[in-house]
Amino acid sequence: xxxxxxxxxxQKPALIGTMVLCYLFLYLPIIHIGLGSVSQNYSFPYPPKLxxxxxxxxxxxxxxxxxxxxxxxxxxxxxxxxxxxxxLATMGLLRHAGRHTVKFLILxxxxxxxxxxxxxxxxxxxxxxxxxxxxxLISAIxxxxxxxxxxxxxxxxxxxxxxxxxxxxxxxxxxxxxxxTFFEVTxxxxxxxxxxxxxxxFIMAFNNLEISFYLLGATxxxxxxxxxxxxxxxxxxxxxxxxxVNVLVFAVLGIMFILMRTGAVRFGHKPERDxxxx
Amino acid sequence: MIGGLRMSRDxxxxxxxxxxxxxxVLLFVLPLVSMIVLSFxxxxxxxxxxxxxxxxxHVVATAGAYVTFLIRSLVMAVIVSTLCVAIAWPVAYGVxxxxxxxxxxxxxxxxxxxxxxxxxxxxxxxxxxxxxxLLNGVLMALGAAPLRFIxxxxxxxxxxxxxxxxxxxxxxxxxxxxxxxxRLIDAARIFGAGPFRGFVEVTxxxxxxxxxxxxxxxxxxxxxxxxxxxxxxGPSGTLYGMALAQQFGESGTWALGAAMGVVLFLLSIAxxxxxxxFVDLRRSGFTGFGRS
Numbered sequence: 001x002x003x004x005x006x007x008x009x010x011q012k013p014a015l016i017g018t019m020v021l022c023y024l025f026l027y028l029p030i031i032h033i034g035l036g037s038v039s040q041n042y043s044f045p046y047p048p049k050l051x052x053x054x055x056x057x058x059x060x061x062x063x064x065x066x067x068x069x070x071x072x073x074x075x076x077x078x079x080x081x082x083x084x085x086x087x088l089a090t091m092g093l094l095r096h097a098g099r100h101t102v103k104f105l106i107l108x109x110x111x112x113x114x115x116x117x118x119x120x121x122x123x124x125x126x127x128x129x130x131x132x133x134x135x136x137l138i139s140a141i142x143x144x145x146x147x148x149x150x151x152x153x154x155x156x157x158x159x160x161x162x163x164x165x166x167x168x169x170x171x172x173x174x175x176x177x178x179x180x181t182f183f184e185v186t187x188x189x190x191x192x193x194x195x196x197x198x199x200x201x202f203i204m205a206f207n208n209l210e211i212s213f214y215l216l217g218a219t220x221x222x223x224x225x226x227x228x229x230x231x232x233x234x235x236x237x238x239x240x241x242x243x244x245v246n247v248l249v250f251a252v253l254g255i256m257f258i259l260m261r262t263g264a265v266r267f268g269h270k271p272e273r274d275x276x277x278x
Numbered sequence: 279m280i281g282g283l284r285m286s287r288d289x290x291x292x293x294x295x296x297x298x299x300x301x302x303v304l305l306f307v308l309p310l311v312s313m314i315v316l317s318f319x320x321x322x323x324x325x326x327x328x329x330x331x332x333x334x335x336h337v338v339a340t341a342g343a344y345v346t347f348l349i350r351s352l353v354m355a356v357i358v359s360t361l362c363v364a365i366a367w368p369v370a371y372g373v374x375x376x377x378x379x380x381x382x383x384x385x386x387x388x389x390x391x392x393x394x395x396x397x398x399x400x401x402x403x404x405x406x407x408x409x410x411x412l413l414n415g416v417l418m419a420l421g422a423a424p425l426r427f428i429x430x431x432x433x434x435x436x437x438x439x440x441x442x443x444x445x446x447x448x449x450x451x452x453x454x455x456x457x458x459x460x461r462l463i464d465a466a467r468i469f470g471a472g473p474f475r476g477f478v479e480v481t482x483x484x485x486x487x488x489x490x491x492x493x494x495x496x497x498x499x500x501x502x503x504x505x506x507x508x509x510x511x512g513p514s515g516t517l518y519g520m521a522l523a524q525q526f527g528e529s530g531t532w533a534l535g536a537a538m539g540v541v542l543f544l545l546s547i548a549x550x551x552x553x554x555x556f557v558d559l560r561r562s563g564f565t566g567f568g569r570s
């Protein structure tokens with residue numbers, strides 16, 4: 001019993017310590033890139049000699065701007081498409097698949113277990129060899145959607161799994177059409193899952209190299225430009241671009257933090273149900 | 279009520295399940311099939327010749343280099359995935375238990391590094407671990423010897439792979455724990471189980487499914503890693519995925535590459551099946567899909 005008490009007391013600092021170390025490990029390279037983007041000695045910015053020259057050069061570089069635009073386009077369209085398809089698929093699995101559930105589930109999550117390189121290469125073979133299609137943005141978006149779809153399914157399924165479908169039935173009994181039921185009952189309750197899926201898909205597609213690389217042809221995106229720049233050594237402008245994106249995201253997270261701190265928004269967090277199943 | 283009858287009668291089922299299925303068959307299954315077809319053809323001077331043979335597989339199996347790369351990749355993938363699960367557990371658990379109302383923010387924090395491209399992050403890791411990197415710079419400034427084992431070795435590759443895939447594993451285990459009823463731990467404690475016993479007998483088995491999915495999602499990309507070994511692995515760090523990608527780039531031997539891809543695909547499937555053989559779904563708290 002005594003050892004149990006000590007273990008319990010040690011548990012919290014140990015857990016928090018591991019968390020802090022882990023976040024530090026994850027963010028060290030990000031900080032390295034951030035420091036590199038604002039200093040003259042960008043490959044070893046310790047200590048940094050501050051300069052804004054990199055950002056000025058970035059503002060003039062049209063290739064990187066096009067690349068950012070293409071990456072954003074791939075990210076947003078892939079995320080929309082995969083969230084939509086995954087939402088359909090999850091509802092289908094949970095409500096309509098019946099005894100075929102396992103078969104459909106295997107098909108739907110199979111892309112998770114096929115490496116990105118293989119997805120990219122096999123799509124390249126199919127498009128290039130059998131359809132005689134050159135590289136283009138649309139096939140890159142579609143191939144990314146295959147990969148992201150399964151992740152979205154996983155995320156949405158963990159949310160929808162706990163959803164009580166009797167709520168839908170209730171709405172229908174009271175005369176709501178299926179469409180109205182979805183938008184007025186289901187969607188407001190499951191949106192955190194859909195939103196999470198959208199964000200994750202966007203992030204994965206935005207920076208995907210291994211799928212997009214083989215399907216894009218000459219269309220530049222951020223990762224492919226970075227890959228191309230490697231031949232001559234990485235350019236600090238790319239560091240600046242990445243840091244710019246990061247600063248923007250941290251600003252959004254900072255606003256979220258302040259809003260949650262003041263209790264203005266809760267983002268699905270229900271304090272009174274903290275330790276309960278439903 | 280169940281099965282084919284209900285499916286054929288209900289048009290909604292065809293929309294909900296049919297649309298994603300058709301999408302996947304067209305854009306996922308057909309490309310994989312075309313890769314398998316290509317692997318039985320051959321390439322000559324950058325041209326593909328439709329001449330059915332198994333030479334590509336013969337090359338993969340007998341050329342010593344590919345077998346070495348494959349074994350090295352397998353060992354690497356197993357070690358990295360195990361490490362990731364071991365690190366991810368305390369972190370995900372910590373976020374769940376001590377995250378309070380900032381849980382969502384903390385879990386989003388794992389996704390943010392992904393916004394910086396893989397290439398840049400690997401280069402940054404190189405900047406941190408390499409001979410002129412921060413870590414060795416600090417060590418040398420303090421008068422200590424630099425750590426040679428983290429410069430362009432397989433250990434550096436392993437650190438890089440853990441770095442790239444840890445966030446995925448943490449997220450999966452986090453999602454699993456999010457759906458886990460924490461009151462069960464309280465119940466175990468009330469009945470006299472210490473924290474360790476509670477974890478081994480309640481928390482771990484009930485979240486085994488999450489751990490295994492996390493393991494698999496780390497294992498598959500590690501097995502085919504291309505970037506990390508190229509930049510961190512050094513001269514004896516070539517992994518299978520890197521050699522595979524070269525067949526489609528520099529060497530232009532697509533058919534051989536396709537055969538290597540098929541081998542990789544089969545190995546990933548075998549690995550995943552092996553992992554999931556350990557799962558007894560009912561023991562892991564899985565209660566089936568149909569709730570109605």
